Amino acid sequence: MKFCDINVRKISSRSLKRLSIIDCQSDLNYQVRVCTPCLISLELDNFSGRAPFLKNMVLLETARVDLGSSCEDFCVNYDDFGVFCEDNDNGCDNCVAYNGGNNKSVLLGGISNAIHMELISQCDIFVFTRDLKRCPTFSKLKTLLLNEYWCVAPDLDPLACILKNSPVLEKLTLQLFYTGGDHIEMKGSCSSMERSSAISEHLNIVEVKFHKIDKRVHKVLKFLCTFNIRFSFE
Incomplete structure (x- = not known):
């Protein structure tokens, strides 16, 4: 999938082996769920919108996740010391909205079975850092x-x-x-x-x-x- 508008709640397949989502965007105000349990290769590169929620891919061998500069899960109060808003109602709108969701890992839990992995992110995006609080x-x-x-x-x-x-x-x-x-x-x-x-x-x-x-x-x-x-x- 390249240069696509993704306007669905879920991407699901029990047979899919390889998935690339490159330069795609979602204008939805919730996370697109990716449910592909037999996937062996995943590439998520430069996604515009809220980061997709990756469900567990037990057969995964390679994973590359680069959230890019258009990911909307960023903290507007991020500082130079790597500190995001506190997890309370006094945080910025983005952080508060994120905390209103479930308490599960968004990205790392889904790709935790990978053998080879690349993880790249802009410093003001909080998804990976929040995932590490429940690190698999x-x-x-x-x-x-x-x-x-x-x-x-x-x-x-x-x-x-x-x-x-x-x-x-x-x-x-x-x-x-x-x-x-x-x-x-x-x-x-x-x-x-x-x-x-x-x-x-x-x-x-x-x-x-x-x-x-x-x-x-x-x-x-x-x-x-x-x-x-x-x-x-x-």
């Missing part, structure tokens, strides 16, 4: 790419949470920019003797990509070094 275990996840969204909040809590809940992760890539272009890349690894128990015992490749070394990059590298991951330039 990514029991099959082996390769993961995250953008800077996951490294903005104080103490890098979103990144720490997803690493804690990925017990068989083998490769982690942090892309500390939203758009492409020339970048610097550092690769990290840790020996089995030095490995922290707080991360997957299978993690053997960590890539950090960025445009330039700044305070944010230093903070991320320092955080990863607490897991005894050592870096070198490529």
